[in-house]
Amino acid sequence: MPSSERRLSDAQRAVLLAVARDAIRHGLETGQPLQLRPEDFDPLLQQPGAAFVTLQSRGQLRGCIGSLEAHRPLVVDVAENAFAAAFRDPRFPPLSPAEFDDLEIHISVLSPPTPVEFSSEADLLSRLRPGIDGLILEDRGRRGTFLPSVWDQLPDREQFLQHLKLKAGLPPDHWSDSLRVWRYTTESF
Template identity: 65%
Template structure:
């Protein structure tokens, strides 16, 4: 679910979606992400940004790759992550030309993350905001994240947290004083 405040105009959103699709098309033709000249984009899209690109085909997940911290201009991030979602997501085989026309592309641009303070799991669960929070879980050298859109399939905070633990390679009932959870919001469009 997107944040209530929109950081990007409709034109900027369209430019990012078009860029993601162009990078996937470039990957089909050349086997690498589309090279991007940040200077040819709106100044807001040249700012460093963290983002995920999610691909669906026939309403089923087909790839999702992103970053949690801004490391490069947002337009470069989108080009790289769109290519990676199509061709490097280890859960799926590389995208084929035949799949491209039916591909649905969405983008989630992450806001800054904030660590949550909690003393036990019930305390943590009370702080979660279903449909709003994306979570980053870190424990015992493992890390996982769920975007806020995952709340649509896991609307109960306890289920959301248990599946996030599983995604990070931990048992769903895992608990430790070393468990760290941060939350973030996204602006999602596609």
């Protein structure tokens, strides 16, 4: 989302959810991503945007893929990430037609990431906003992110940071002067 102040209308949210569902249905039928013409959509959905698409089946994670930075129209980003979450998430086998009807689709539109300045791990922990911040952590060629919704499972700042380090392929007690962190917020529906 180019501006952190901009919010999507209920109608725009409904369109994005329908596009995500159509992209998955199209993938099940053809094995290919859905090709969209951004100009056929609301001007706000044509603007560059970054989104994560999370799939759940019977309350369990079934796939989650997204973009951290806006590099294509938001509507295209949602369609591509819905397809990828259903068929290319390496943690899961490709979605089967039998799973489609039970699928819950959640979309998180990201604000642009901003760097977090900190002088120590304790300082970084004190700057985190549980339930609000999504984080990107990068060090030594490794990178990981947690959406703000992860705070629901890891409400403790220290545990949140340790698990994010693990996700990035770093030890949970890793610390270095080259560690970089960015924060972002999401509009989730």
